[in-house]
Amino acid sequence: MGIGIDLGGTAIKGGIVDHLGVIQEERMVETQSQLGYGQVLNDLVLLIKELHRLAPTEKTVGVGIPGILSADGTTVVSCPNLFWKNKPLKQDLERALSLEVLLVNDATAACIAEAAFGSTRGRSSSVMLTLGTGVGGGVIINDQVISGAHGVASEVGHMIMEANFYDCGCGKNGCLETFASATALIRYCRKQLAEGAESDLKAAENFDARRIFEAAKAGDSLALAAVNRLARYLGWAIANISDLIDPEIFAIGGGVSSAGEFLLERIKTETKSHLTYPDYAMPEIVLATFRNESGMIGAANLCHFI
């Protein structure tokens, strides 16, 4: 059993997760980030207290954060979604609770959920890539989460691949997430359409990543080019990560991963073609098991991976 919190930009979700990774109780409140840190802190405390009443033997609570933590895991250094900078969240929560509080990056929480109960279960080294609006990541080696000397490990989405036609939100150019996120897919298609590409997507007023995958599966050449481009950069990044830390398995999660085998097969092919030792060091690459609940499930199990 464990208590896990997923602090998101729109909602704070909390759950009691059993030893099989099943959420037994779930609570949710709106994230009132516009009312400031104090309000969100207060709402977090109330939600955790309620869950702790339901699971009074628990000694720790894990909290997944959509931002960067300090190396010692006590402080939210930066959390743009919530407009937070340098907030001593661990201390502030522990003062109000009779629980030890463990903080974790939300993409790392998703990686832990997969390692504890999902697609990478039983593997001592795994990397998760979460493909959504951006690209998040989590790294586990020897059954331990790698958080880094400065707390910024697993920022896979900001590895620089090569020059791209738009800058990343982080201020750099060429970050993986500008090639391999839902946003990247959409922006690439929009740019190609603006430059005169023919596509079924032209008729759509607005299209999302799901629509692009549908068009690609139906044979639309622009959509297919966009998906192949995304897969190429992912395969390249996976190969580079393999050359550095050679994990046993990669899990592909986030909204974009709902494209399923259509995407997965392309990523595998591209990984193989970029790997140094494709014949004997090809990592397994799988679709992640969990989607929206991974933050809670991972946060609840953080204590087993640090």
Add this chain to the structure above:
Amino acid sequence: MGIGIDLGGTAIKGGIVDHLGVIQEERMVETQSQLGYGQVLNDLVLLIKELHRLAPTEKTVGVGIPGILSADGTTVVSCPNLFWKNKPLKQDLERALSLEVLLVNDATAACIAEAAFGSTRGRSSSVMLTLGTGVGGGVIINDQVISGAHGVASEVGHMIMEANFYDCGCGKNGCLETFASATALIRYCRKQLAEGAESDLKAAENFDARRIFEAAKAGDSLALAAVNRLARYLGWAIANISDLIDPEIFAIGGGVSSAGEFLLERIKTETKSHLTYPDYAMPEIVLATFRNESGMIGAANLCHFI
């Protein structure tokens, strides 16, 4: 104390290394790789036995290999310098010796030497980049060597950066070592000269990396462009590695690192400009302490890092 062997393409060097990292006894024989695996194995056994007689209380010997090991560390999967493929070296040595044999990649041995007694001593996470004919690497996290699920971790030199004008020896294009090795420097200068670049290097019949650095320090524009290019790719790679595993410190070793601060300052600047969080997550970057003895010293200390 420890016994460490550095099996190189031209020589087998063995040493007894004390607890301060000083080589107390050293022996060396020619690597007769042209006579086949059996001969090299025999010479290894004789050399290790001689060292073991001088340090009879030792229970293990570490052997650094210029190639790829199997994930379980028992077999030399590939060692082009010695023309070896799939040699069960651990078993073959242990049959002939009364010692436990530990095998390690030679670049990883160098990384261990730095972590045990050199530039990265006392740091629990470090990455070493060895800049020579190629680019080797070593990765230590939580005081443990990362060898990978397939034994091919720390192949930093084969991370693909972007298209380059010549292919890597591994068969891929764009590998870091085609941008950031001594070979890369020389080939870049030769290509630019062939295309009409003006440079003091033009007068030299043959020039090596050392000569290029001398010319760069003297203000030669081609040599300076070559050095800046090398530093740019190294900084970019270091930043990408930091985004993934965020080590505390990087050590720059190998022959190219004898360019010293002139090179180091450029690498630091380029790292900072490619990092996602340069203000609070800049890794330390230092010159390695050891040069030719690092293989022996690291191999002798392998048992403390696995």
